[in-house]
Amino acid sequence: EVQLLESGGGLVQPGGSLRISCAASGFAFNSYAMSWVRQAPGKGPEWVSGFNIAGDRTYYTDSVKGRFTISRDTSSDTLYLQMHSLRAEDTAVYYCAVSSGWIFDYWGQGTLVTVSS
Amino acid sequence: EIVMTQSPATLSVSPGERATLSCRASQSLTSNLAWYQQKPGQAPRLLIYGASTRATGIPAKFSGSGSGTEFTLTISSLQSEDFAVYYCQQYNNWPTFGQGTKLEIK
Numbered sequence: 302e303v304q305l306l307e308s309g310g311g312l313v314q315p316g317g318s319l320r321i322s323c324a325a326s327g328f329a330f331n332s333y334a335m336s337w338v339r340q341a342p343g344k345g346p347e348w349v350s351g352f353n354i355a356g357d358r359t360y361y362t363d364s365v366k367g368r369f370t371i372s373r374d375t376s377s378d379t380l381y382l383q384m385h386s387l388r389a390e391d392t393a394v395y396y397c398a399v400s401s402g403w404i405f406d407y408w409g410q411g412t413l414v415t416v417s418s
Numbered sequence: 419e420i421v422m423t424q425s426p427a428t429l430s431v432s433p434g435e436r437a438t439l440s441c442r443a444s445q446s447l448t449s450n451l452a453w454y455q456q457k458p459g460q461a462p463r464l465l466i467y468g469a470s471t472r473a474t475g476i477p478a479k480f481s482g483s484g485s486g487t488e489f490t491l492t493i494s495s496l497q498s499e500d501f502a503v504y505y506c507q508q509y510n511n512w513p514t515f516g517q518g519t520k521l522e523i524k
Binding site: 344345346347348360362396402403404405406407408409410411 | 452454460461462505512513514515517518
């Protein structure tokens with residue numbers, strides 16, 4: 302059974318930094334593409350960043366380029382999202398997802414990131 | 419960016435009836451469209467991909483159709499567990515989602 306468990310969310314001030322994690326299990330982590338998708342309160346989901354299957358290419362939506370960095374540790378089957386220069390509009394539940402061709406097959410339960418002073 | 423527009427924003431349907439949800443893309447997707455269901459406090463769940471292929475474990479009561487820029491999700495014989503928010507998502511380009519249709523009990 303695929304399991305994705307996010308952690309590390311919390312309250313951070315504008316301009317601050319935060320790293321969130323996603324512990325994966327139940328599948329071959331280094332054989333699947335992975336993504337971060339966020340959802341602001343009352344809004345539809347928004348794809349944020351992703352890895353290709355090989356894990357050697359990363360992708361970002363325009364609004365986070367230069368501020369967010371996606372990474373992964375295949376020794377611990379963990380996906381990360383390092384976020385810098387956080388803004389109020391980054392406030393959302395952040396989900397990690399197993400993706401195939403940008404179809405989001407499995408999702409974690411999410412971790413809430415709140416950017417506020 | 420491909421903009422996805424869902425209609426209606428809210429759909430009220432009686433249990434046992436059929437619901438028809440619409441999704442329009444700002445440019446052609448061929449069949450690169452997925453549908454997700456989201457219940458309160460839960461993550462979205464993949465229902466349909468390729469516009470009409472049900473994901474693993476999804477019952478036949480959920481069906482998708484359409485191509486190009488116009489797509490439809492049909493849910494037959496509505497039961498209480500089907501009332502939720504539904505999102506369409508395109509993956510013809512960098513992925514984008516619609517704003518959702520809330521399916522509520524009439």
